[in-house]
């Protein structure tokens with residue numbers, strides 16, 4: 301796997317999160333540092349998502365390929381590994397960039413661990429190999445910068 305870190309323009313672009321559990325909530329929380337243009341599609345949503353993202357769009361239904369149309373980025377965050385891989389295959393056919401929460405090798409892009417302050421974003425990735433290490437490094441950098449008065 302080789303992932304190039306880039307910063308992508310999402311102004312006016314719609315983002316779809318498929319899944320309504322803890323991982324979907326985590327992805328949405330990070331996305332919401334940048335946009336509220338988020339649609340959730342799942343059979344069930346945890347209450348935290350419904351409370352914190354009440355201004356977003358909710359589609360309570362089973363996944364079908366046709367729902368991917370018109371989205372710029374898609375996050376496959378269901379608890380069904382086969383379905384997540386199917387979503388990745390469907391997105392690729394439609395030339396939509398996809399993140400798959402349980403299979404880095406199927407990701408067009410991965411989610412870094414982010415520290416954001418105003419226009420500055422510091423993003424750490426491990427090329428998809430260890431989310432835990434990314435989180436540890438992000439937290440260490442954040443603490444360092446906060447202690448330095450940034």
Ligand SMILES: C[C@@]1(CC(=O)O)c2cc3[nH]c(cc4nc(cc5[nH]c(cc(n2)[C@H]1CCC(=O)O)[C@@](C)(CC(=O)O)[C@@H]5CCC(=O)O)C(CC(=O)O)=C4CCC(=O)O)c(CCC(=O)O)c3CC(=O)O
Pocket residue numbers: 326327330399400401402403404407409410411412413414424425426427428429430431432434435
């Ligand atoms: C490849 C990637 C794809 C992607 O999702 O984008 C991926 C994949 C996987 N994560 C797994 C586990 C966990 N992930 C987290 C948390 C985060 N994961 C994130 C990113 C990424 N995770 C991408 C790589 C980024 C890189 O290159 O380093 C963060 C940084 C950003 C975000 O999600 O937005 C976010 C922190 C958000 C924050 O704090 O801000 C925690 C909780 C924690 O550590 O705090 C655990 C439990 C750890 C434990 O308990 O051990 C598993 C095993 C699943 C299983 O089978 O159980 C896989 C699958 C696999 O690796 O095969």
Ligand SMILES: NC(=O)C1=CN([C@@H]2O[C@H](COP(=O)(O)OP(=O)(O)OC[C@H]3O[C@@H](n4cnc5c(N)ncnc54)[C@H](O)[C@@H]3O)[C@@H](O)[C@H]2O)C=CC1
Pocket residue numbers: 318319320321322323324341342343344345346361362363377378379380383400401402431
């Ligand atoms: N990348 C990451 O940061 C992490 C990834 N994971 C992986 O993420 C997966 C999801 O974890 P959780 O959010 O905790 O799961 P969860 O069980 O809380 O939520 C799963 C969601 O998928 C939805 N879903 C299932 N089948 C569906 C279908 N056919 N159509 C539409 N929606 C459907 C459910 O309605 C539910 O909202 C886990 O299986 C795990 O492998 C786990 C931890 C961290």
